[in-house]
Amino acid sequence: MKLTGVELRHVTLPLISPFRTSFGTATTRDAVLIRVETTEQQGWGECVAMAEPRYSSEYASSCAEVIRRFFVPALAAAKSVRADDVAGILAVFRGHRMAKAGLEMALLDAELREHGQSFAEALGATRDRVPSGVSVGIMDSTQALLDTVGDYLEQGYRRIKLKIEPGWDLAPVRAVRERFGSEVVLQVDANAAYQISDAPALAALDPYELALIEQPLGEEDILGHADLAQLVQTPICLDESITSVQAAVDAIRLGACQIVNIKPGRVGGYLEARRIHDACLSRGVPVWCGGMLETGLGRAANVALAALPGFTLPGDLSASDRYYRTDITVPFRLDDGNLPVPGGPGLGVTPIPELLEEVTTASEWIPV
Ligand code: OSB
Numbered sequence: 001m002k003l004t005g006v007e008l009r010h011v012t013l014p015l016i017s018p019f020r021t022s023f024g025t026a027t028t029r030d031a032v033l034i035r036v037e038t039t040e041q042q043g044w045g046e047c048v049a050m051a052e053p054r055y056s057s058e059y060a061s062s063c064a065e066v067i068r069r070f071f072v073p074a075l076a077a078a079k080s081v082r083a084d085d086v087a088g089i090l091a092v093f094r095g096h097r098m099a100k101a102g103l104e105m106a107l108l109d110a111e112l113r114e115h116g117q118s119f120a121e122a123l124g125a126t127r128d129r130v131p132s133g134v135s136v137g138i139m140d141s142t143q144a145l146l147d148t149v150g151d152y153l154e155q156g157y158r159r160i161k162l163k164i165e166p167g168w169d170l171a172p173v174r175a176v177r178e179r180f181g182s183e184v185v186l187q188v189d190a191n192a193a194y195q196i197s198d199a200p201a202l203a204a205l206d207p208y209e210l211a212l213i214e215q216p217l218g219e220e221d222i223l224g225h226a227d228l229a230q231l232v233q234t235p236i237c238l239d240e241s242i243t244s245v246q247a248a249v250d251a252i253r254l255g256a257c258q259i260v261n262i263k264p265g266r267v268g269g270y271l272e273a274r275r276i277h278d279a280c281l282s283r284g285v286p287v288w289c290g291g292m293l294e295t296g297l298g299r300a301a302n303v304a305l306a307a308l309p310g311f312t313l314p315g316d317l318s319a320s321d322r323y324y325r326t327d328i329t330v331p332f333r334l335d336d337g338n339l340p341v342p343g344g345p346g347l348g349v350t351p352i353p354e355l356l357e358e359v360t361t362a363s364e365w366i367p368v
């Protein structure tokens with residue numbers, strides 16, 4: 001297929017409730033959506049970078065800039081481009097993985113629609129539904145946290161993840177365990193808020209039988225995580241540190257993680273995400289699908305990815321109403337704690353024009 005134009009849409013969706021992590025508080029989801037037009041089809045992508053460079057160095061408007069200025073001209077120069085070629089063509093540009101991932105996703109959607117194949121089929125999914133986990137932000141009080149967690153458990157979520165930071169770790173974990181019991185699958189995510197000298201505070205979580213501790217230390221601190229893994233019993237899982245299949249293989253070999261969070265945006269796309277899945281599966285390392293508060297577009301692709309056989313732990317894939325009163329696609333709903341894997345061509349969902357219009361703050365057309 002030949003790329004004939006790209007539309008970038010900046011959207012702002014109000015969150016149902018503020019989402020507080022160790023790196024900041026979000027009350028809205030500001031994202032860049034990407035629509036590609038090819039000679040045969042159109043396709044949608046979602047860039048997962050957030051409004052500010054706190055979780056990652058990329059941020060929404062940096063992605064729009066690098067796509068407009070460098071990526072679209074590079075792809076336009078190719079006579080014909082398949083989704084499989086995108087990463088190779090863009091490899092001359094360093095980094096900017098979230099921007100690359102969003103653009104590749106849109107081209108993959110267009111290509112699969114052309115061939116009548118779903119994301120799930122193309123990626124190698126082996127299931128038609130995936131268990132749904134929920135990520136719970138830092139709260140002002142333990143009572144507020146218990147109310148929130150209780151509500152999610154009642155809705156059927158299969159796994160609870162608590163955001164933690166120094167000073168909000170032992171107390172919330174203990175309170176949730178005491179209130180809801182040991183059967184609840186429980187894990188924590190620090191978003192790089194700790195130092196190796198905090199090992200005793202993290203080891204204090206050992207008695208609570210957490211499934212994992214996600215990204216306790218800095219993004220680049222691979223050896224620190226390997227050292228920490230010797231000091232705590234809870235398995236270490238990496239998120240921010242895993243930027244490629246190479247990074248994943250190295251971290252595993254160095255003993256820095258026992259579990260891997262795969263986020264397609266963070267690693268440069270769904271095709272690299274699948275390679276990480278394959279590498280982890282062959283090494284016996286469990287993986288799960290991370291989330292970035294995606295709209296229905298990114299969620300559709302994530303659910304398809306999470307249906308691959310190596311995704312043996314519930315992902316950060318919640319129903320649309322955990323995030324948004326009104327999603328831009330047909331909303332994803334929990335069914336007995338699972339989300340259905342879309343079966344239609346491409347993503348299997350598209351933005352509903354009126355709903356998309358309502359949340360669009362700016363749009364630009366990049367002709368090629
Ligand atoms: O670290 O996993 C993270 C959201 C935004 C940025 C980083 C993270 C998260 C989440 C939410 O934990 C996951 C979700 O439900 O989409």
Ligand code: MG
Pocket residue numbers: 189191214215239240261290
């Ligand atoms: Mg995380």
